[in-house]
Amino acid sequence: MDISNLEPCSTYTVGVSSVNVFLDPGEDYNVTHTTSTINPVTTISVDYSCTNGMVTVIWDLVFGADSYRATAVDGTGTSLNCTSASTSCQISMLKCGEKYQVQVAAVSDDCESTSNATSSFETVPCAPANPQTTHECSSNVIAFSWQPTNGTSYYVATAVDNSGAVTECRTVDNTCYFTDTSCGQFYTYRVYAVTPACQSQVSEPQFVQTSPCLPTNIRTRAECRSDTLITTWGSSAGALSYTVEAEGNNRVTYNCSSSTNNCSITGVPCGEHLSVWIVASNDNCSTQRVLGEVAQTAPCPPTNIEAVRDCDKHQAVIVWQVHQASGMYTATMEDQNGAQLTCTSNNVSNCKITDLPCGEEYNVSVTYHSGNCPSTSTPISMESVPCSPEDVRVSVSCSTDELTVAWNVSAPAENYTTIISRELDEPLYCNSTEPLCTAGGLQCGSTYSVTVFSVAGTCFSLPIPCPPTNVTAQHTCAPAPVPVSWAPSENANQYTAVAVSGSEPCAPSNVSSQVMCGAGVAQVLWSPSMNAVSYDVIATGQGQTLTCSSSTSSCTLSNLLCGHAYDVLVSASDGICVSNYSAPFSQDQADNVDEPLSGQ
Secondary structure (H helix, E strand, O other), rough: OOOOOOOOOOOOEEEEOOOOOOEEEOOOEEEEEEEEOOOOOEEEEEEEOOOOEEEEEEEEOOOOOOOOEEEEEEEOEEEEEEEOOOOOEEEEOOOOEEEEEEEEEEEOOOOOOEHHHHHHHOOEEEEOOOOOEEEEEOOOEEEEEEOOOOOOOEEEEEEOOOOOOEEEEOOOOEEEOOOOOOOOOEEEEEEEEEEEEEEOOOOEEEEEOOOOOOOOEEEEEEOOOOOOOEEEEEEOOOOOEEEEEEEEEEEEEOEEEEEEEEEEOOOOOOOOOEEEEEEEEEOOOOOEEEEEEOOOOOOOOOEEEEEEOOOEEEEEEEEEEOOOOOEEEEOOOOOOOOOOOEEEOOOOOOEEOOOOOOOOOOEEEEEOOOOOEEOOOOOEEEEEOOOOOOOOEEEHHHHHHHEEEEEEEOOOOOEEEEEEEOOOOOOOOEEEEEEEEHHHHHHHHOOOOEEEEEOOOOOOOOOOOOOOHHHHHOOOOOOOOOOEEEEEOOOOOOOHHHHHHHOOOOOEEEEEEEEEEEEEEEEOOOOOOOOOOOOEEEEOOOEEEEEEOOOOOOEEEEEOOOEOOOOEEEEEEEEOOEOOOOOOOOOOHOOOOOOOEEEE
């Protein structure tokens, strides 16, 4: 008999026995039968995908197979597999940069067959390993390198800056040089390999910070009253810190550092002209030195100030030591009330202040002017010539032939010298520290002149001048000036003329009238004017001009027309000059004794 549908790869026991007519079997005879294995697959193909890193394995159908197992083995013997009941399956988690051999086994419940047929494929290259960057600070050239990968046609390296702009480099070598970089940028570098079929994974990123940009708008100013230089600048892209360096005339270097855009250098002497540089830095690089504007500290104040007093001329010469090659100087003398006297000098170490008042104590200083920073010396003190004693009083003792002189204290006198002299005789001198002096041994019946001087150091006050004599003033009418003359006084160097009263009378005021209309007369009255000796009255109206004169403060007008209005004006005279007319006046009828004479 034929037995069909036997499972492959199985062992069967087949027994045969005979039966009698009663169908009772006899002892059976058993044999063992083993079926053959299933057939292997005959064709295998692969489809590798670079994008998702998987391979699809495809084969033909095998009779009796329940399922299939595809196995991919790499160069190290490590295998990956997938199973399927159909004619294909996908293997994932493949290693990059590997060559795989693929086989397929047909599987039934009890056995399987492995085909001798194989297929191979190569996976995507691995990302280039060990990426490295080197940066040249002075040129900002960046070299990006990596380890070569197998089976690579070429490499693509990219640089991405702060703004997201991408720069690409393609090379068959394992290094790219990026020369067109910018200052103050933070670049991210990556690389991948390209094969004829696909591209590799992207390498781990490398980061490079380029050199900071150069600082701009560098300005340095000096604090006029301190030893400080303040430097400011425009912020540099990519800079984390700045260093300012200044070198002065004496070749001494000063510096300061800052993370902002300003910096202060202290301890810089006065009168310095300095070259100023600035360097911007980050964690990796520093820029070259950038030269800013020349800086200048406040000028040094003049020193060795002296005030040389000229007692006879009432002036002082101020002398000082010059530190700068050129410039303008102002010497100032300030008294205790704050009043100042000054003189100026260009490129010379002295100047003269004249017309010093007597008896003053001054603080003397010299200021050097340069740019916006004047520099003033430490003041010294000086006293002007002492003032002459005032209110000199002389008394004579006839019984003892002694003369006593007294006066008021004058500042800043240290002592006094009194000279008592008679014609053709040697004068007598009396020195004292108090405002009093007594001299004896005078000749009776003689006339002596007495002069008292205040003394301070080597300075003597000027003698007190006598009052002017023969004072005359020419009488003039305004607006002409009044000439005044007098005889000169000994020891006087200045005169003051004062007018104590007017040169002409003022116009009369408070003009009024009393009218007697029936008689046609009116009495005009006014307030007298100082210095006036006569007055003139004029009344005009109705074609009439009426006048009267008087040496008193009233006058009577005649021939007036009753019931008419007149303008009444009054002038005053001192015999030479005539004043302006008085202001017009108006008067109501009720103010008059009789019918009114009105005026305006």
